[in-house]
Amino acid sequence: xxxxxxxxxxxxxxxxxxxxxxxxxxxxxxxxxxxxxxxxxxxxxxxxxxxxxxxxxxxxxxxxxxxxxxxxxxxxxxxxxxxxxxxxxxxxxxxxxxxxxxxxxxxxxxxxxxxxxxxxxxxxxxxxxxxxxxxxxxxxxxxxxxxxxxxxxxxxxxxxxxxxxxxxxxxxxxxxxxxxxxxxxxxxxxxxxxxxxxxxxxxxxxxxxxxxxxxxxxxxxxxxxxxxxxxxxxxxxxxxxxxxxxxxxxxxx
Numbered sequence: 001x002x003x004x005x006x007x008x009x010x011x012x013x014x015x016x017x018x019x020x021x022x023x024x025x026x027x028x029x030x031x032x033x034x035x036x037x038x039x040x041x042x043x044x045x046x047x048x049x050x051x052x053x054x055x056x057x058x059x060x061x062x063x064x065x066x067x068x069x070x071x072x073x074x075x076x077x078x079x080x081x082x083x084x085x086x087x088x089x090x091x092x093x094x095x096x097x098x099x100x101x102x103x104x105x106x107x108x109x110x111x112x113x114x115x116x117x118x119x120x121x122x123x124x125x126x127x128x129x130x131x132x133x134x135x136x137x138x139x140x141x142x143x144x145x146x147x148x149x150x151x152x153x154x155x156x157x158x159x160x161x162x163x164x165x166x167x168x169x170x171x172x173x174x175x176x177x178x179x180x181x182x183x184x185x186x187x188x189x190x191x192x193x194x195x196x197x198x199x200x201x202x203x204x205x206x207x208x209x210x211x212x213x214x215x216x217x218x219x220x221x222x223x224x225x226x227x228x229x230x231x232x233x234x235x236x237x238x239x240x241x242x243x244x245x246x247x248x249x250x251x252x253x
Contacts, residue, residue, distance in 0.1 A: 003093040007101025015071070015109050024070035028063045028113050035059055036120045051135040054219040057142035058212070061182045064153055068178060069171035070205035071109060072157030075102040076246060080165040085246070099158065099242050107154045114146045138219040145218035149211065151180060152231045162245040168181065182211050 015021045039055050079085035091112045121139060160174035161167075188206050207213075 004101055007093065008104050009095055011102050011105035012108070014074075015105055018074065020070045020074065021109065023066050023111055023127065027070075028067050029065050029116065032056075032117050033120070035062070036117075040124065044120045051138045051219075052124070053135060053138035053142055054216075056117075056120075057138070057145065057215055057219050058145065059150075060215060061178075061211075064182070065175055065178055067110070068153050069136070069160075069174040070159045071106045072154060072161050072174060074105065075158050075161040075170075076162045076242075077165050077167045077170040083168075095243050095246050099162070099246065103154060103158045103239060103242075106158065107150060110150050110154055111147060114143065114150075119244045137221050141218040141221055141223070143225070145215050148228055148231045150212070151235040152238065155242070156181070159238045159242045159245065162242040166189040169217055170237075185209050186212055202203040 026067040036052075036056060039052050043052060076085060107227060156177045159178060161170040161175065164170050208226065209230065214224075217224060217227065
């Protein structure tokens with residue numbers, strides 16, 4: 001792993017120079033700003049028992065669907081299209097170092113974007129002058145969920161980029177994987193067929209993979225190690241498949 005930090009620094013610079021990075025950042029802040037303003041409007045009209053932060057993090061999937069593909073679609077697709085990936089891998093670096101370097105750069109920027117939303121809560125605290133609006137529990141739990149779940153989301157985006165040489169295809173594939181993971185599992189949990197016959201044992205497994213319930217648990221201060229293990233294991237598998245996918249593409253070219 002000697003060259004890991006070299007790859008990481010190069011990828012961070014590439015993200016800073018990429019227009020798609022700033023498009024993702026602007027869209028993210030606009031979307032989350034409108035969502036936060038909408039939440040405050042609801043609270044201004046009707047008293048709510050749920051802290052604003054808990055509702056804010058419950059819609060995490062809205063920016064994830066466009067932010068992750070924009071951050072990760074160039075990881076390997078663009079380099080493979082330009083032919084620079086093969087050149088990179090002829091240098092004394094391993095495929096693992098390249099994949100981990102690209103993954104870490106995208107993940108750090110993902111965390112940076114979410115960290116910028118702390119400004120929303122700070123502004124609310126300053127102008128509302130009410131400590132009830134800035135409950136530390138949901139905030140800490142929500143950002144912890146963002147950090148843990150982001151490992152899997154970014155890893156899936158990197159995997160999508162490793163499987164194709166077209167950025168658009170990588171973005172669509174990344175969106176599809178995320179949609180299936182977040183929304184698909186939610187609707188699968190509502191299928192009545194899982195309550196009967198041979199499929200009944202799958203009910204508990206599908207229920208435990210409901211990401212919406214995960215974020216609810218985190219914002220309520222419940223950190224289940226099984227959920228953390230799910231995200232860590234999923235991210236590890238996605239990165240392993242990314243490494244295998246890159247190596248397979250290099251060998252076949």
